[in-house]
Amino acid sequence: MAASSKLMIGEAERRFPVRIRIEVPPQGLGTRLDELKAWLDDNCGADCWAMTPSGLRGVQNDAVAVYFRDATLAGGFVARWCRGCQAETVEGAFRIRDDAPPARRAAPLHRTPGARDRAGDRAGGGRRGE
Numbered sequence: 001m002a003a004s005s006k007l008m009i010g011e012a013e014r015r016f017p018v019r020i021r022i023e024v025p026p027q028g029l030g031t032r033l034d035e036l037k038a039w040l041d042d043n044c045g046a047d048c049w050a051m052t053p054s055g056l057r058g059v060q061n062d063a064v065a066v067y068f069r070d071a072t073l074a075g076g077f078v079a080r081w082c083r084g085c086q087a088e089t090v091e092g093a094f095r096i097r098d099d100a101p102p103a104r105r106a107a108p109l110h111r112t113p114g115a116r117d118r119a120g121d122r123a124g125g126g127r128r129g130e
Helices: 003-015 032-044 071-081 115-124
Strands: 018-023 049-053 063-068 093-095
Touching: 003 049, 003 063, 018 071, 032 049, 032 071, 063 071
Parallel strands: 018 093
Antiparallel strands: 018 063, 049 063
């Protein structure tokens, strides 16, 4: 591990109390890495997480560590990005999902009963019959 990696890891461990490890697939993370970072920025804030190398089994770049300030955010990350309905670990590292969870559907728009009648009265500009 390079000296700069050790410095990055030391800094992350001082700043963030929660760490999870993610196994990197043999083909790498590819574009998923950009998606992971965008999710982290959107959900945790740009300065509330860190990612460092976290080699397992003496092999460099086979895992990364993601550090969080809050265990709840780490749990959300695992639920979104890790495999299966129950996160599984292999030698202490979570496996990354190959797919995305189903997109959330928005609730259909609705009106409050009688709202149109009240809006029509207001639009009329006064009492009826005048």
